[in-house]
Structures are given as C-alpha cells and as structure tokens.
Amino acid sequence: MKTALSMLALALGVGIIFQGLASGADVAKGKAAFQQYCASCHGSAGKGDSPAAAALNPKPRDLSDKTYAASLKDPYLLxxxxxxxxxxxxxxxxxxxxxxxxxxxxxxxxxxxxxxAK
Ligand code: HEC
Structure with a gap:
C-alpha cells in the first residue's frame, strides 16, 4: 500500500513537471524569432535603435525599459x-x-x- 502511494505521488510529480515544461514559454526560441522578425525595426535588444527605426514615425519605444515594459500587459502584447x-x-x-x-x-x-526589461 505504501509503495502504491509513493508510486502515485511520483507519477503525479512527474506529470506536474512535464506540464510545466509544456506550458512554459521558451526565451531562447523567442530570442531567435525576435532577431528574425522584429530586430530590423526594434533593434536586437528591443531598444528601438535599429538603423530602420530612425526612419519610423512614431519610433518603436525602448522595450527594455523596465518601467515602460511593465506598463505593457501580456494580452496587449499578444x-x-x-x-x-x-x-x-x-x-x-x-x-x-x-x-x-x-x-x-x-x-x-x-x-x-x-x-x-530588467
Ligand atoms: C517594420 C518595422 C517593425 C517590425 C518588423 C516590427 N515592429 Fe513592432 N513596432 C514598430 C513600430 C513603428 C512601433 C511603434 C508603434 C506606435 O507606437 O504607434 C512598434 C511597436 C511595437 C510594440 C510596442 C507597443 C507599444 O505600446 O509601445 C511592441 C511590443 C512591438 N512593436 C513588438 C514587435 C515584435 C515582437 C515584432 C516581431 C514579431 C515587431 N514588433 C516587429 C515597427 C515594427
């Protein structure tokens, strides 16, 4: 009985870990996509300092600015x-x-x- 319970606990634990991995966003993949699709305008670190940004009006804001970034909520970013x-x-x-x-x-x-934004 005790073994069965600990097996159950183990299975649940592993399940929770895998679920966490599946739902967790991947910063490294996000970085690669950002470099490919966004950096031309936003700069490679999101500062809005790319050569193309100079020609944009309004210019992209500094997305690495902590206070500004905090004002942008996830649903809005999406x-x-x-x-x-x-x-x-x-x-x-x-x-x-x-x-x-x-x-x-x-x-x-x-x-x-x-x-x-740190
Ligand atoms: C062709 C240039 C261009 C590309 C490519 C581009 N953006 Fe932008 N982005 C802009 C401009 C211009 C603004 C400023 C819009 C404004 O303030 O009216 C902006 C604004 C934003 C904002 C901030 C909105 C705010 O309220 O300040 C976010 C977040 C953003 N872009 C994310 C991205 C992401 C992520 C990508 C790549 C998937 C991307 N952008 C690609 C030009 C671009």
Missing amino acids: QIIKGGGAAVKKSPLMPAIGNTLKEDQIQDVIAYLRSL
Missing part, C-alpha cells in the same frame, strides 16, 4: 504582435505577425521581451 499596430490603434508600420508565427511562438517572443 494583440499588437499578432494583429499589428493597427489592431490596437498604434502605428500601422508595426506589422501583424499572426500569420507567420503561431500563438505559442508569439508567447516565446513575449517571454524574450520580458527577459530584456
């Missing part, structure tokens, strides 16, 4: 990245990426953005 600036009444020059990246890939990008 919406603007998925639907582009126009979806949230911001600059239409911020493109929609929802047809290129799946939602979990966008979550990885958001995790990367969060990792920049």
Whole structure:
C-alpha cells in the first residue's frame, strides 16, 4: 500500500513537471524569432535603435525599459504582435505577425521581451 502511494505521488510529480515544461514559454526560441522578425525595426535588444527605426514615425519605444515594459500587459502584447499596430490603434508600420508565427511562438517572443526589461 505504501509503495502504491509513493508510486502515485511520483507519477503525479512527474506529470506536474512535464506540464510545466509544456506550458512554459521558451526565451531562447523567442530570442531567435525576435532577431528574425522584429530586430530590423526594434533593434536586437528591443531598444528601438535599429538603423530602420530612425526612419519610423512614431519610433518603436525602448522595450527594455523596465518601467515602460511593465506598463505593457501580456494580452496587449499578444494583440499588437499578432494583429499589428493597427489592431490596437498604434502605428500601422508595426506589422501583424499572426500569420507567420503561431500563438505559442508569439508567447516565446513575449517571454524574450520580458527577459530584456530588467
Ligand atoms: C517594420 C518595422 C517593425 C517590425 C518588423 C516590427 N515592429 Fe513592432 N513596432 C514598430 C513600430 C513603428 C512601433 C511603434 C508603434 C506606435 O507606437 O504607434 C512598434 C511597436 C511595437 C510594440 C510596442 C507597443 C507599444 O505600446 O509601445 C511592441 C511590443 C512591438 N512593436 C513588438 C514587435 C515584435 C515582437 C515584432 C516581431 C514579431 C515587431 N514588433 C516587429 C515597427 C515594427
């Protein structure tokens, strides 16, 4: 009986760990996607300092600024990245990426953005 219980506890524990891994966004993958799809405008570290940013009006803000980044909530980030600036009444020059990246890939990008703001 005792063995059965500890087996059950072990199975539950392993299950919880795997569930955590499955739902956890991947910062490294998010970084790679950001470099590929976003850095041309946002700069490789999200500071809005790419050469192209100089020509944008309004310019992308510094997404690594802790206070500013904290004011941007996750659902909003998901919406603007998925639907582009126009979806949230911001600059239409911020493109929609929802047809290129799946939602979990966008979550990885958001995790990367969060990792920049420290
Ligand atoms: C063609 C240039 C361009 C590309 C590529 C681009 N953006 Fe943007 N992005 C912008 C501009 C311009 C703004 C500023 C919009 C505004 O403030 O009206 C912006 C704003 C944002 C904001 C901030 C919104 C706010 O309220 O300050 C986030 C977050 C963002 N972009 C994420 C991304 C991500 C993630 C990618 C890649 C998947 C990406 N962008 C690709 C141009 C771009």
